Amino acid sequence: MADIRTQGLQKPVDVAEYLFTRLHQIGIRSLHGLPGDFNLVALDYVPKVGIKWVGSVNELNAAYAADGYARAKGIGALVTTFGVGELSAMNGVAGAFSEHVPVVHIVGCPSTISQRNGMLLHHTLGNGDFHVFANMASQICCDVAKLTKPSEIADQIDHALRECWVRSRPVYLMLPTDMVTKKIEGARLDSPIDLSEPPNDPDREDYVVDVVLKYLHQAKNPIVLVDACAIRHRVLDEVHALIDKTKLPVYVAPMGKGAVDETHPCYGGVYAGSGSNADVAARVEASDLVLSIGALKSDFNTSGFSYRTSQMNTIDFHSTHCTVRYSEYPGVTMRGVLRKVTERVEVGKLSVQGSPTVRNEVKENYEGSETITQAWFWPRVGEFLKEGDVVVTETGTSNFGIWETRFPPKVNGITQIFWGSIGWSVGAAQGAALGVRDMGQDRRTVLFVGDGSFQLTVQEVSTMIRHGLKMTIFLIYNEGFTIERWIHGMDEAYNDIARWKYTEVPKAFGATDKQVKTWVIKTKVELEKLLKDEKFQNGEGLQLVELWMPKDDAPRALKVTAQISAKNNARLE
Structure with missing residues (x-):
């Protein structure tokens, strides 16, 4: 029967090879994710088509990284395993959906035979329902494709990837283990997917x-x-x-x-x-x-x-x-x-009025002390940034502080203001830096992240080291969750965090002295010296700056927004 079903194919190709070839054709060169027994055979095909396997530390970080990769390069992808893996990634995929970011989520799942027989398999809920997680994903993806019928799989893959690109939203591909090596029509690969937008009437x-x-x-x-x-x-x-x-x-x-x-x-x-x-x-x-x-x-x-x-x-x-x-x-x-x-x-x-002159107001925000304040720091960042930098800012002080920074030309600003998942930026920065390298560009990736956010996803520093990414991290040490303090609970214990030895983190993850440089910066003078250092400006390898700021300090815009947010949270009607 297999011969009868495939004998009409011009160029028979395995499903997994078709899928990953299509990813390569639409621009993906690095694939985030984690291995699991339901996706292992499929992963064997990744290097065969010229895609690099990243090897993430957990699925949530993989989803954040795929998001950052997409924002830098245009589109991203990740692979997880059924149930336990995909649910861990779901928060990151939801953020991509919320913020209109094209991410392809491929889930290796049990065979169609196991699903049909309702087998009591690991990674399931034990109720015989193998569609429950795909149903969840349908709420945060613009297309869900269950690749169960070889005669339809090529159409499903092409349609999903087109939807992902044109609608700029995540898609979900469910790949059963017994479909990985099924033969489908490879002649289609000779024609790229049409990613053009439908024209207006x-x-x-x-x-x-x-x-x-x-x-x-x-x-x-x-x-x-x-x-x-x-x-x-x-x-x-x-x-x-x-x-x-x-x-x-x-x-x-x-x-x-x-x-x-x-x-x-x-x-x-x-x-x-x-x-x-x-x-x-x-x-x-x-x-x-x-x-x-x-x-x-x-x-x-x-x-x-x-x-x-x-x-x-x-x-x-x-x-x-x-x-x-x-x-x-x-x-x-x-x-x-x-x-x-x-x-x-x-x-x-046209009646054209003038616009305000925008510049980095460093001197205007110098208040006479050596303390590194939020008001002084963000305009000073504008003088440090270079043309073409990729600037990633974390939910919290960084997202609001960067409003006061005037960018040089061609800076790619990456933020997650709408979804606002704490810790997103560390994974996103890794993905963005990888995307820049995959484009063959020599650009700095500069991450601004608070100590509270950093602790949530710190493992992604390991992936940065593993792939030798060009990354400068400004870690704002201000003893906890500042945005939450300003919304409610300025001195409450739930907004405090443990004090880490942040500059020792890269070495704990295996970095050598050649791979990483670290600094603890407590004053404006120290920071000025560092920002003017030519080697630091070049940003080779991983650079981690622990930057001390007052616990109760915050950017002007954050204070305003937090006050309004607190009032909205307290409204009764």
Whole structure:
């Protein structure tokens, strides 16, 4: 029967080889994850197609790393085993779904025969239900494919990978052990998967463009506001083309940090409602037309929903629709509309106001002490960063502090403000650094993480060492969970953590003196000396800086947002 089923195939290829070849074709060069008996045979195919097996320390960190890899390189993937492995990864995959990050999650599962017979296998719930975890995954993935029928598997894989890319959301592939070596049509591999977005209907698109241009030409003080989904759905070229032609003032939301060249003369800073600098807030809120591109108006991204802009003065551009004031146009996506608006806008009809000058205000935030304060540190970081850096900031002080940092050109800012999983950044930084190397680029990856967050996912430092990644870690030592302290419980024990010997962590994970350099920095003078050191600036290997900051200090924006968050948490109706 096997011969009958496969004799019509032009180029028979094993399912696992087909799957991993497709991953390679869409740009994945490193595969995160952990081995388990339900995925071991499939993993034998990984090196055969030119993909490197990373070998993560646990599934949660693997998911965080795949997320970071995707943000740096475009798309990421991880492999786990059924039940115990995939559930550990689920938090990381959910974060990718929440923040529109394309991650392929492959789960090795029991054979179709075992599933059909309802066998009492390890890693199951013991109830014969082999679909329970896939059903869970369906809530945090845009496509779930159970690869159980050889005649359908190639279609399922191609469809899932296309959905992952186009919709910029995770997908879930369930690969039974007895399907790994089944033969399917390999001739399909000669044609790459079509990853192009469906075009808008020309008439509907033209109508929306005409409406947008009407309001844009009439506006007295229009601005552009760029957010996360402009990055995730890959329209930054369109954004820059628009501002280059129109010279409109452009601002970013916190999740959009890094989306716009911050040395561009039109760039005006970060807008987050009450968390914004006063000049930025005044300029944005005085606008009579906001061109909002890829907005994700979550609480922390808006400083507790404190935007003071009216929908009557807003045009929203999204990956699935556009909204002009209160009129929604479903199915008319932003890429085509932005291109035509840029092409057809009459610059002479525009009323263009100036935007604030953005710079790193280091001297203005020097308060005369040698203590390293949050207000002084983040502008000083802006003077340390280089063109092309990958900057990863952890949920907490770093996510809010980086608002005060003016980036050089081509910096990739990576944050997780919406999902906000503590410890995400350590794994994400590893994945991002690996993604940069897989692109053949010599760029620094700089991680800013608090001591509390670091303790959750510290094992990922082992993976950084193992792969010799170029990584600079600024570990903010401030004795616990600062963002939680500012929301509630400034001096409560539940916001405290154990004091670790942080600079000894890399060596505990096997790093040699050649592989790692560490510092304990307690004063501004010490930090200035380090930041100006040429070897440190080059960032070779792993560099870990334990940076002492006051326990009760926090960035201005964090304090504002935390106060609003505390009030929202206490609301009764």
